[in-house]
Amino acid sequence: MDKGKSLLGRNPTKSFLQNNVIYIILIGYFVIFSFITPRFFTISNLSNVLRSGSVTMLLAVGMVFTLIAGHIDISMGMNMFMSATFACFCGRMGAPMPVMVLGAIAVGMLGGLLNGLLVGFLDTYAMLPTMATQFLFRSIGLTILGKRTGIMPADWSSISTVKLGPFPLFVYIAVSLALLAQVFLNETKTGRRIFALGDNQKTAIEKGIHVFRIKITVFVISGFMAALAGLVLSSQAMEASTSIGITSHTYAILAAVLGGASLHGAKGTAFPGAFVGAMLIALMSNALGLTGASPYLYQIVYAIVILVVYVLDTAKHKENL
Amino acid sequence: MKKIISLVCALSLVLVACGGTSNNASTAAPATAGGSDEPVRIGLSVASETTNFSQGLVVGARMAAEKYDVELQVVVADMDAAKQQQQCETLIAQGIQGIAISPIDADAIGETMRKIREADIPNVVIDRAPNDMTNVDAFVAADDEQVGEIMAQTLVEGCEKYGVDEIKCIEIVGSLKDNSAMLKDKGIHNVKDELGINIVAQVNSEWDTESCYNRLNDAIEACGGDFNAIICPSDFLINTVLSCLEANGKKHTLGTAGAVIIVSGDGAPSGVKMVKEDYVYATINTDAFLYTELAIKTLADIIRGNELENPRILVQALVVTKEVAMTNEEIWGNVFADQA
DSSP, X not given: OOHHHHHHOSOHHHHHHHHHHHHHHHHHHXXXXXXXXXXXXXXXXXXXXXXXXXXXXXXHHHHHHXXXXXXXXXXXXXXXXXHHHHHHHHHHTTOOHHHHHHHHHHHXXXXXXXXXXXXXXXXXXXXXXXXXXXXXXXXXXXXXXXXXXXXXXXXXXXXXXXXXXXEEHHHHHHHHHHHHHHHHHHHSHHHHHHHHHHHOHHHHHHTTOOHHHHHHHHHHXXXXXXXXXXXXXXXXXXXXXXTTTTTHHHHHHHHHHHTTOOTTSSOOOIIIIIHHHHHHHHHHHHXXXXXXXXXXXXXXXXXXXXXXXXXXXXXXXHHHO | OHHXXXXXXXXXXXXXXXXXXXXXXXXXXXXXXXXXXXXXXXXXXXXXXXXXXXXXXXXXXHHHHHHTTEEEEEEEOTTOHHHHHHHHHHHHHTTOSEEEEOXXXXXXXXXXXXXXXXXXXXXXXXXXXXXXXXXXXXXXXXXXXHHHHHHHHXXXXXXXXXXXXXXXXXXXXXXXXXXXXXXXXXXXXXXXXXXXXXXXXXXXXXXXXXXXXXXXXXXXXHTTXXXXXXXXXXXXXXXXXXXXXXXXXXXXXXXXTTOOEEEEEEOOHHHXXXXXXXXXXXXXXXXXXXXXXXXXXXXXXXXXTOOOXXXXXXXXXXXXXXXXXXXXXXXXXXXXXXXX
C-alpha cells in the first residue's frame, strides 16, 4: 500500500470527504461565522464577497484551463497588469470606454498567444516559459505607463459600480463566463481534447489531437480571463497600479485547486470548481475582516489552506495512480 | 528546427529583459559651474517610477545634483525588493561614492545596508526606515508620528467645519511591516481619545490597492456603514478609497448629506486633486522634492569631509486644505498636477 492510500484510504466516507472537502469547508464557514457575527450572512455582505471574489474567479477560470491541459500560467497576474495599463494608455489618448475594454482584452489575449507559442514550440512544461513572460509583461506594462501613474478616467469606475439587483453587474458577467467555460469544457470537442492533453500528451498525439493548437487555445483563454480580471481590478482601484498582479497567480492557482483542479492535469471545473474556490478565498478574508481578527492571521490562514489542499491533491493523485 | 526556434525565443526574451533593465538606470551629467570641489558620484535607488512620490524623489534629486555639483545615477527597482538589492550591489561595484535609498521593504533592505556599510560607502535612507538602523548613516523623513497626530487633528477640524459631532472613523493602515506607516498609526492613536475620535474599524492595506479595496469593503460591512470619517495613510490609495465609497453609495462632495470626511497623507497630485474637488478635506503634504534634496546635500557633505550634524533629518509637514491647494503652486501635488 502506498502512502497516498494509507493516508486517506478508499472507503466511501473518506472518498466523499476527499471529493467534497471544499463544500464542507464552505458550509462550515457559513455556519460558524453566521453565529459569530450577525453581519456575515446578509445580502450586502454576500455582495461584498462576490465582488472581491470575482477577480480571483476570473483568473481561476483561466488557470483551470491551463491546469486541465497539464500546464500552469504563472504570468496571469502580470498579464492582468499589462492589460490594465493598456486600458489606461487608451484612456490617456482619449479613447472611449469600449475601445479601452477591447484594447485591454486584445493585449491580454496576445499575451496568452505568446505563452501558447512558447509552450507549443518549446514543447515543455509551461512553468518556466510563463515565469519568463511574467517579467516581460511587467516590463511592457511599466513601459506603457511611461513613468506616469496609471490613474484611470473617472467613468472607468462604472465597470465595478453598476449594479443589477443586489449585486454588481460584473459579478453576473463573471459567473456567466465561468458557466460558459464549463459548457465549453464539457460539451465541445476542443474541451474534451484539453482533458486528453492533460491526461497524457503522448496518447493525445497518437489519437490525432493537434496538441500545439490546444496549447495555444488554453493560453489564449487564460490571457482573455486575465485581461477581464485586469479591467475589473483597475476599475475598483481606479488605477492600473504597479501593485496589481504581483501575487494574483498564487490565488488563482489556489482557487482552481481548491475547486478540484489537479496540478497533475486532466481534472478541474470552471463551474462550480473555480467559482467555489475563489469564493472560499474571498470568504476567508471577509470573515477575518468582519470579526476584526489580527491582520497577521490572514497569511497564516492562507498558508494552512494551501498546505491542506496540497496534501489532499497529492493523496488523491497517488490514489488514482 | 525546434531547437533554433527555442534559441531565438530565449535570446529575444533575454534581449527584452536587458532592454528593460537598461531603461531603469539613468545618469545626470554633473554641473561643473558653481562647485569649488570635484563632482561627487552619488547613486539614488527608488522603488518605482510610476508613483507620484517616487517621481518627486527623482526630480528633487536631479535639482539637488545640479545645485551641489553631483554626478547622479538613478536606478529604479520597479517595486521589487530583490531587484533593489541587486541594483545597489551594482552601484557599489561601480565605485559610487554615496548611495541614497528609498527602500521598498523595511526588512529586505537590511542586507543591502550591511553590504553598503561593508563597502564603506556613505548612505542616506529616505522616507521608510529600515527595521534595522545599525548600518544607516543618515535618515531623511517626516516625523511620521507627528504626521499621524496632525492627520487626527486635521480630521477633527474638518468634522467641526462640516458639522460632524460624533466622529466615527475608519483608519486605513499602510502596512504592518512598514515602520513609517506604523509610526503614523501610533501618532493617530496618541491623540484619538483626547480629540474624541472613535476608530470603528482598522484596515490593513498592505500598500496594495486590491487588498485596500476589498478590506475597506469588509470594514464598511463590519461597522454596518455607520461611519463618517476616514484616515487614509497615503494619496497612493485615495482613488481606491473613493472608488470603494462609490461602490457603497457613500461618495459625496463635502458639505452634502452623507459626505465622509477624509484626511489623507503625502500631498501627492492625486490627493491634492481630490482636495480641490471637495472629496477629501485635506492631505498632509510632505514634499517629495525635499526628501532627495536633503539626502543628496547630506551625502555630498559627508563625501566632501564635512561633519554630519544630525543623522536624523526632518522634512516638515504642511496641511493642504482646499484653500492651500488652490493657492500654493509650489507644493509637489500642484507641480505634478498633470499626473493626477
